[in-house]
Structure formats: structure tokens, C-alpha cells
Amino acid sequence: GAVVSQHPSWVICKSGTSVKIECRSLDFQATTMFWYRQFPKQSLMLMATSNEGSKATYEQGVEKDKFLINHASLTLSTLTVTSAHPEDSSFYICSAKVGGFYNEQFFGPGTRLTVL
Amino acid sequence: QKEVEQNSGPLSVPEGAIASLNCTYSDRGSQSFFWYRQYSGKSPELIMSIYSNGDKEDGRFTAQLNKASQYVSLLIRDSQPSDSATYLCAVDGNTGKLIFGQGTTLQVKP
Secondary structure, eight states: OOOEEEEOSEEEEOTTOOEEEEEEESSSOOSEEEEEEEOTTSOOEEEEEEETTSOOEEOTTOOTTTEEEEEEETTEEEEEEOSOOGGGOEEEEEEEEOOSSSOOEEEOOOEEEEEO | OOOEEEOOOOEEEETTSOEEEEEEESOTTOOOEEEEEEOTTSOOEEEEEEOSSEEEEETTEEEEEETTTTEEEEEESSOOGGGOEEEEEEEEOSSSOEEEOOOEEEEEEO
8 A cells, every 4th residue: 555654753842832743655646635633542533634735624623723734745744733732632643645536545654742 | 414333342253253344324425435444552554445336355354335225344354363453434425535433443352
């Protein structure tokens, strides 16, 4: 399957700081990437859809000014959590959609964010 | 509201048995169906994709799709303890986004 990487794999930061998470498709070009958040023992929650060269589309209830998404190239999307607070602590996972009719999505390994 | 329903489990099977995981979906227009495996603390891994009615086999895994009944299942033959994980059913809602079920936790006991 297609390979998606994320960096960093884990981050600990102080409340009020901003954290940037990178998502890269390593062996294919992804015009569309997705950002999810997952709390312990819960299912994935889609935060936003990131399209190369255009503004991200956010799901209802997700603050676009707090979770900044940039998809500057066909292989890179970034999520910046601005002014992070302890309630933002979670497992953030990106996925990239392989083109074509069937639209398979491959997930990155995830980034575990802890805000102190 | 488009929905994907799974039994949360846990589903417990002995090693070597067949594990059967089920999923129903509400949107009749759905075209693509996926099974992901997620180990605790890890991200989901795509293990099966299915698009046509019938069965699709890949090694020990068989996905079954019945669009008339809006039902998709995953069979795992010769279950191993390493198969113990949460299995997520996902449906392409024709918006480009995947709609996930809550996941079924599978426990394979040695």
C-alpha cells in the first residue's frame, strides 16, 4: 500500500504554545489529505479535509482558527494547533487519498500531542 | 445522517477459529467499502477494500459485500493472537470522505 509519514510522532508542549504536525505522502501524490483526531477508546473524528492549493474544509464544530491546515504541495499537508490547551491533548492522525475511482485512504502513523 | 454501524464487541474467539465481523451502512449510494485494523495506540491500517457484491479474498481475510442488504463483513480465518485489534468498517460516502463505524474489538485467545 501507499506510505504516509507524520512528524513528529509525539510532542509535549506547554499550554499556550503552537504545535505544527507534518503529513507527507512518500510514494504517491495526494491531492486530498484528511486530518483526524482520536481520543482514548473512541473512534476517529474527522477534523478537516485538506486539498492541495485551496483552503481546507472543516467539519462542524472544529475551530478553523485554532487548527490551521496548509496543503502547499501534492505530498505535504500541515496541521498547526495554535495556542494549545490541555483539552487539545489527543492522537492526531492524517490520511492521504490515492487517486482514482476507488479513493482508498492510507493513514500516517499519528502524532500524540500532550499539552501540559 | 449517513451512518455505519458495527457491534463494539469485544468479540472473543479461540486461536485458529474464524472471526466474523459485521457492518451495516445507511447510504444506498455508497460505492466503496473498506476494513481497517487498528492496534491499541496505533493508527488504522487498510487491510481490505471491496467495491462489488460478493466475496473478495486476500490471504486469511475475506470481505463480503451485499449492497441490497447494505451489509459488509470481514472474515478472518485461522485467527491468531496477533489479530487482536479493533477493526473499523469505513464507507465512502460519495463526498470523498470516509464514514467510519465505531469499530469492533477482536480478542483472539491462545
